[in-house]
Amino acid sequence: MPGDRLTYQDRRDIAAGLAAGLTYSVIARGLQRPASTVTREIMRNGGPAGYRADQAHQATKRRARRRTSAPPPPSPAPPTAATHGRAAEAVQDFRERLAAVLGRAGLPSMVGRVLACLYATDTGSLTSAELVQQLQVSPASISKAIGYLEKQEVIRRERDPRRRRERYVIDEEVWYQAALSSARVNAELADIAEQGAKVLGATTPGGARLQDVSQFLGHVNHDIVHSANHRWRQIHFRRTTDGVGDGSARARQASSAASS
Structure with a gap:
């Protein structure tokens, strides 16, 4: 039912839809789910080329166990001047949809997600720790994606002298x-x-x-x-x-x- 968590059968249907070349929107309509739900599910579990129903279902179970054993997350802060009053969920949904499009254009899944995060920030720059926090992945995954983007000359590193850390800056050209x-x-x-x-x-x-x-x-x-x-x-x-x-x-x- 819409609003419930995805079932194993839902994930099998998603995998079958990807194999058939269906768009995320078409798959979502078949499941009677929001397109953002299907997009998030695919991008969190290997992207369109690497999505597997069994692996995705097991990964979701592991994440659920970690959430129940961890302390509840802090309540989101109210909109400030830095966020310009944007809804966090809308920004997150945009990032995931942009990453999905970048994936269909040929970018590896994690590379597309990192690039989408950088484009969705006003500063156009983020640290490794900020990317880890936003994407909920390991620092090694971020490092690999950053290396790919640097090789393509899409981003550059800048030293933050105040905190002795590097920021990754998207090249506006x-x-x-x-x-x-x-x-x-x-x-x-x-x-x-x-x-x-x-x-x-x-x-x-x-x-x-x-x-x-x-x-x-x-x-x-x-x-x-x-x-x-x-x-x-x-x-x-x-x-x-x-x-x-x-x-x-x-x-x-x-x-x-x-x-x-």
Whole structure:
């Protein structure tokens, strides 16, 4: 029944839905559950690629035993200026849905969850301890995910001089850099396709096909580079000069204030 805890059969149905390629929303409708419940269940138990009904059910039992033996958690603090009056459950639900989308885009489950946490903070930065607390996972899991994101140059480390710890900061230029990187690959593809058209002959079916590919990628590339280097830069510049979304400097100031 909606509102009750997930049963073993519910988890088997979730696993079957994932195997069939169903979306979280479709699976949730079949179970008559909120989509956020299904999303949370999947992301807490291996993600869409690693979800197993037996393992998920046993893990839930273990968590339930730990909760009953541990002291009750403190009541949530009332909204303050730092949270801007946001509902904690709504923010949590957003993080889980963002992590699910990042997972479908190809990111490992824990990497997507860490990235979602960083995007859902005003400072754009968190410590390892803060990530452990928010995600309820081991420090080793956080360290592995951070290493992956650093290798992809999505985040960077910054030393917090007041508390002798490192903060992980999301790179605000990451999507800009990713767009330009994609454009460079497309340019290479357009060039090799044009060469292929010449080799096969522009009047042949194969040559004409490659010529179309080259022209298509060239037009798309032009739009991407123009939007990234001109339109977005102009919009972003206006926002920062107007005091809206003042990038990493504003995030660092807020982070320092929160740490003091």
